[in-house]
Amino acid sequence: MPGLLTRSALATLVVGLLVYAVLPYIYPHYKLLPDLDPRAPSNTVLVPGELHDTGPEVNDSKFGESFARFFELGEGEETDEPVIEEQSSEETPELSDESEDSGESLNSTDVGYASLGAKLIVLSKAKxxxxxxxxxxxxxxxxxxxxGWGLGARxxxxxxxxxEGCPTEKECYLRSKTSLGSVHKSRKWRRLGGIMSGDxxxxxxxxxxxxxxLIYCDxxxxxxDRLSxxxxxxxxxxxxxxRVLDAIFTDLLRSGMAGAERVILFGHSAGGLGALLNSDRLRRLLPPGVDFKLLVISFLQPKFPQGSYARGVKKLLQNMATIHNISGTLPSDxxxxYPSKEHACLLPSILIPLQSVAAFYVNSVYDRWSMGNxxxxRCEPNRCKKSKTRNKLQGWSAAFAEQVPSMLKPNDGVFVANCVTHMIALDDRTWFSTKVGGKTIxxxxxxxxxxxxxxxxxxxxFSLDCYPNPTCA
Structure with missing residues (x-):
């Protein structure tokens, strides 16, 4: 009898496992919700950021390689040190596989979204x-x-x-086939973290x-603003x-933002540049009296003109400004x-002092994108052995420490940590844990x-001697 019971229990277990494994293929929309899935880590959060694509997986490195080519740089130093790798948060399982154009506007009374995550809204083709x-x-x-809900509803x-971006027509063609060039395959829901955490x-x-x-697809x-x-x-x-940004803001205004009391425009890296370039115009779209401020992540860079670096920046920005026709978006002043060098208006040291909207900047000293591109x-700052490399790092950090304060206006704020990440402040780990002077971001x-x-x-x-900040994620 005991043996029979054991075989019966084993058979039941096997059948259960088979059903669990096969059911998703028979019924594709069957998925355990993240909060109910025992396999999902309790602290897993899908956050806004470059490494968290909302569509098919994208090989971000190929865009980085195209940037390196435009900077006219070689393969870099030969080193036996490990390449700096960015660790991203594990993605939360999606709540739906559907990804059709909804053409719907948001409903700010549907507080059910808050517990599930953020819902995808795709503008109708007519809009x-x-x-x-x-x-x-x-x-x-x-x-x-x-x-939003409660006191945060307004x-x-x-x-x-x-x-990043696409500096040539070929690069834009390749990009248009990915989730950085379309919303067609975007997930229908995503989790928000960091400053937008619902905790x-x-x-x-x-x-x-x-x-x-916003989905970055332009x-x-x-x-x-290229017509043709x-x-x-x-x-x-x-x-x-x-036009994408204006159309989405118009959609938001029609659906509830017209009653806003506070608006924070938050941009990371290329999105930070977008926030700075568009802030004055977007503020004019908002109702009078709205408290409008910026949060800009991983955009600060010192003037550091060394050989091919300066030539590469010039060539890259010239190509970007030309093929995307950004003249109308640049600050008129x-x-x-810079009438013959409009692309100079994209440099942090020139663009930031011209801002009229108060901004808070968050950055790493040794920003990973800046170090690599x-x-x-390619080496971790505290493991670089060649004196030439260490001198270059010290020059970068010294320029950063000297120039950053002079870029800012009196009503701006800044937080710079001695870390090597480009993804600082984008998830719960960094937003709530990274500290400078005893304060978190x-x-x-x-x-x-x-x-x-x-x-x-x-x-x-800012010195190599105190790298890394022990609270860096």
Missing amino acids: AQKAGALCLNGLPPGYYYRP SWIVFLRGG KQRNPEFHNWNGVS GFSFAG PMVYNGTEMYSRGR CVKN LLRI AEAFGDWYFGRGYNHTHLDC
């Missing part, structure tokens, strides 16, 4: 065509939305994600705000980032100062935003 707002592949743009955070305990001041995350920082399409390999590509340094930003205290300049030690 997109009327506004001339198209992704690279010619399809309508979209965004993710999670409604406060908004709008995120512009990063993802009341960790994020008491912003957890219940309306959260919006090719260059929501800045292009680019053509490559018989395919048309559209650079309409400025800057264009007057601008300086071509979340605490420093909250103090600046709500006007608590007087010192909003949080600069870490």
Whole structure:
């Protein structure tokens, strides 16, 4: 009898495992919700950021390689040290496989979104065509939305994600086939983290705000306004980032943002550039009296003109400005100062001082993108053995420490940590844990935003001798 019971129990277990394994293939929409899935880590969060694509997996390295080619740099130093690798948060299982153009507007009363994540909203073809707002592949743009509730119902955070850009028609063609050039295969839901985390305990001041995350599909920082399409390999590509941004803001205004009291425009890397370039115009679209501020992540760079670095920056920015036709998006005062070199208005040292909207900047000293693409340094800063490389790193950090304060306006704030990541402040790990002077990014930003205290300049030690900051994720 015991043996029979054992065999019976074993048979039941085998059948159960087979059903569990086969059911998703028989019924494709069957998925355990993330919060109910015992296999999903409890702290897993899908956050806005370059490494978290909302469509098919993208090989980000190929875009980095194209940038390196435009910087006219070689293979970099030969080193036996490990290449700096970025560790991204594990993605939460998606809640739906469907990804059709919804053409719907958000409903700010549907607080059910808050517990599930942010819902994909894709502009209808009629709205997109009327506004001339198209992704690279010619399809309508979209965004993710999670409604606010309670005291946060009239406060908004709008995120512009990063993802570099395409400096040639060929690169734009390749990009148009990925989730950085279309919303067609985007997931229908995504989790929000960092400043948009819904965790009341960790994020008491912003957890219940309306959260919006735009899909970056235009090719260059929501800045292009090219009327005629680019053509490559018989395919048309559209650079309409400025119109995409305006069309989505118009959609948000019609659906609840018109009653906003506070709006934070939040951009990372290429999205940070987009936030700075478009801030004055977007502020004019908002109702009078709205408290409008910027949060800019991983955009700060010092002037560091060393040989091929300076030539590469010039060539890259010239190509970007030309093929995407960004003249109308650049600050008019800057264009007057650089009439024959408009691309100079894209440099942080020139663009940031011209900003009229108050901004809070968050950066790593040894930003991973800058290290790999601008300086071509592949080793961890504290493990680089060659004196030439160490001198270059020290020169970079010294320039950073000297120049960053002079870029900012009196009402700006800044947080720079001695880390090597490009993804700082984009997820719960970094937003709530990375510290400078005893304050986390979340605490420093909250103090600046709500006007608590007087010192909003949080600069870490910039020397190699104190790398890394022990709180770096």
